[in-house]
Amino acid sequence: MAGRFITIEGGEGAGKSTAQTFLVDRLEQRGLSVVQTREPGGTPLAEAIRQTLLSIEGEAPVEMAELLLVFAARAQHLAKVIEPALAAGKWVVCDRFTDATYAYQGEARGLSSGVISQLEVLVQMGRRPDTIVLMDMAPEVGMARARSRGALDRFEREDAAFYERVRQGYLDRAKLAPERYVVVDAEQDLSSVQRSLDELIKRWFDVS
Numbered sequence: 001m002a003g004r005f006i007t008i009e010g011g012e013g014a015g016k017s018t019a020q021t022f023l024v025d026r027l028e029q030r031g032l033s034v035v036q037t038r039e040p041g042g043t044p045l046a047e048a049i050r051q052t053l054l055s056i057e058g059e060a061p062v063e064m065a066e067l068l069l070v071f072a073a074r075a076q077h078l079a080k081v082i083e084p085a086l087a088a089g090k091w092v093v094c095d096r097f098t099d100a101t102y103a104y105q106g107e108a109r110g111l112s113s114g115v116i117s118q119l120e121v122l123v124q125m126g127r128r129p130d131t132i133v134l135m136d137m138a139p140e141v142g143m144a145r146a147r148s149r150g151a152l153d154r155f156e157r158e159d160a161a162f163y164e165r166v167r168q169g170y171l172d173r174a175k176l177a178p179e180r181y182v183v184v185d186a187e188q189d190l191s192s193v194q195r196s197l198d199e200l201i202k203r204w205f206d207v208s
């Protein structure tokens, strides 16, 4: 079976990491070789860029610098981790990818989607996720979860309107290409979320 590239998206504290670990476990139980990774990050250099992006210390990047840092990390991650894994027939399950850039840097920060799309073409050379799992929830619910964990990073200190734009940005993208998105109601309890993910896995294997 050929590898697949799955990304998990959503706002702050929407349960992406939890869903990712669940999906990876389930896929491994089926005997698949799976790479679990995240953005920004996934390689030492990309993780260093992540630190810079999330840090609340020192000089904050201007919007365009933030966008270019996100894509610099992505170029490294694609070349070192994602492409080699897919070429070896592995599945890649990534916590956030380019949909996050359209939602955060595009919709929420106000950068042009045309510019993001140009960088997407330049950096990804046609690579796109096969499936995007969008963990959708009201931003205040996710932020309450994020706050309960303690210190907040630079993105977690934005205002409510910013997170509303992020959510809408994601939902708008899912509407444009519904065949590639699976929208999960992330406000459900954990076992209901997991049931939705199990349904998704069944569909992958029924059609493969």
Ligand code: T5A
Binding pocket: 010, 011, 012, 013, 014, 015, 016, 017, 018, 019, 038, 039, 040, 054, 070, 095, 096, 097, 098, 099, 100, 101, 102, 104, 105, 145, 146, 155, 156, 186, 187, 188, 189, 190, 191, 193
């Ligand atoms: N970013 C990223 C950009 O601006 N542009 C980009 O292109 C990219 C790729 C870092 C930041 O980078 C920005 C956006 C981000 O702000 P991140 O660390 O991946 O990204 O993002 P966070 O949203 O901050 O990640 P979190 O770890 O905070 O949230 P998760 O992964 O969504 O949530 P998770 O799974 O850790 O769960 C949070 C808590 O809720 C519980 C969990 O146990 C945990 O305690 N939980 C549930 N509780 C009840 N019911 C459920 N169904 C639950 N599911 C999980």
